[in-house]
Amino acid sequence: MNRNLPTLTPEITEAFQPAVLEVIRNSIAPTANDQEFLLFAHKAASYGLDPFKNEIFFIKYGSQARIQFAAEAYLSKAREQEGFIPPDTQMVHENDEFKIAMNKETKQMEVVQHEIGFPRGKIIGAYSVAYRDGYPPVTVIMDIDEVSHMFTGQNKDNWNKWTSDMFGKHVQQRALKKQYGLSFEDVTITQNDVPQPVTQARKDITPNQEQLEPPVEQHVLTRADELREVINTKLKQLGIKTKKALKEYLDKNAPNIDPETATEAEMVGLIELLDLNIEMLTTQTSNNDDLLE
Structure with a gap:
C-alpha cells in the first residue's frame, strides 16, 4: 500500500522522482514518520547522496531516529571535487618493511617506505593517502589496536573475515575528510515529547476533610x-x-x-x-x- 508523501522541499523534488521517493520510503525508511522522512530525503538530496548505494542510512530506534552518513559518502563527494585523484589505501602486515617519518616542510607524518614480501603475516595497521591535484597529500595512519574492539564485538566474525575492506574504508574516510574538507554530521531526531514540569494538587474527597494533599510533581x-x-x-x-x-x-x-x-x-x-x-x-x-x- 502506498503512503502519502509529506510536502517536499525543492531539493527533494529536483533530486528524486515521486516513484523513487516511494521506493525509498517503503524500503529504506519504512519506519520513518513524515517529518523524519522529509529530513532524511532532504539530507540525501542536498548532499547528492544515493540511499540505494548505501551512502546514507535511516535508522529508527524507539522514539529516536538517526540519519547516518556512510564511508561511501566521503568517496562519492570527493570524486566531485576539482583535482580529485583516487586515494591510495593499504594494509600494513607484520612482515612488511614499513617506515613513516615527519615531513619537515608540511609537518605531517608520511610513509617513506613500504615494501612487502611473502608470507606477509598478520595485518598490524593501515594507512590511506588522499591525493588532490594542486594540494599536498594527506596521510592518515592507524595502528590496528585503534580498532581492536571491532574484532571482539558483536560483528567480530565479519571483521576477522573482511579486515582489509573494513579497516581500509575506515582509514580512507578519515583521509578524504581532511583532504577535501568534507564534513557530514549524523543527525539524531528526538520526538518533542519530553514532559514539562507540572505540579498537580488534588483535594481529598474524604467526608469532613478539606485539607489538600501535598503536591504531586511529575518527573522531568x-x-x-x-x-x-x-x-x-x-x-x-x-x-x-x-x-x-x-x-x-x-x-x-x-x-x-x-x-x-x-x-x-x-x-x-x-x-x-x-x-x-x-x-x-x-x-x-x-x-x-x-x-x-
Whole structure:
C-alpha cells in the first residue's frame, strides 16, 4: 500500500522522482514518520547522496531516529571535487618493511617506505593517502589496536573475515575528510515529547476533610537522563544487553568511564564511539548483502 508523501522541499523534488521517493520510503525508511522522512530525503538530496548505494542510512530506534552518513559518502563527494585523484589505501602486515617519518616542510607524518614480501603475516595497521591535484597529500595512519574492539564485538566474525575492506574504508574516510574538507554530521531526531514540569494538587474527597494533599510533581527528564537513554538504545543496537557485556565493552573501549558517575561530556563521547561502531556494523552488513548477490 502506498503512503502519502509529506510536502517536499525543492531539493527533494529536483533530486528524486515521486516513484523513487516511494521506493525509498517503503524500503529504506519504512519506519520513518513524515517529518523524519522529509529530513532524511532532504539530507540525501542536498548532499547528492544515493540511499540505494548505501551512502546514507535511516535508522529508527524507539522514539529516536538517526540519519547516518556512510564511508561511501566521503568517496562519492570527493570524486566531485576539482583535482580529485583516487586515494591510495593499504594494509600494513607484520612482515612488511614499513617506515613513516615527519615531513619537515608540511609537518605531517608520511610513509617513506613500504615494501612487502611473502608470507606477509598478520595485518598490524593501515594507512590511506588522499591525493588532490594542486594540494599536498594527506596521510592518515592507524595502528590496528585503534580498532581492536571491532574484532571482539558483536560483528567480530565479519571483521576477522573482511579486515582489509573494513579497516581500509575506515582509514580512507578519515583521509578524504581532511583532504577535501568534507564534513557530514549524523543527525539524531528526538520526538518533542519530553514532559514539562507540572505540579498537580488534588483535594481529598474524604467526608469532613478539606485539607489538600501535598503536591504531586511529575518527573522531568534531565539532560543526563536523556543521554543515558540514548546510550542504552545504542548499546542494544550493538547487541550489548547485559551488565557483563557492558562491562566488557567499557573495559576495552572506554575504561575511564564509570556508568554510575559519568559526566555529560563523557556520555557524549561514549555516544560518538557507539555511533562509530553502529556505522561500521551497518556498513559491514551492507557489504555482506552485496557479497551474497
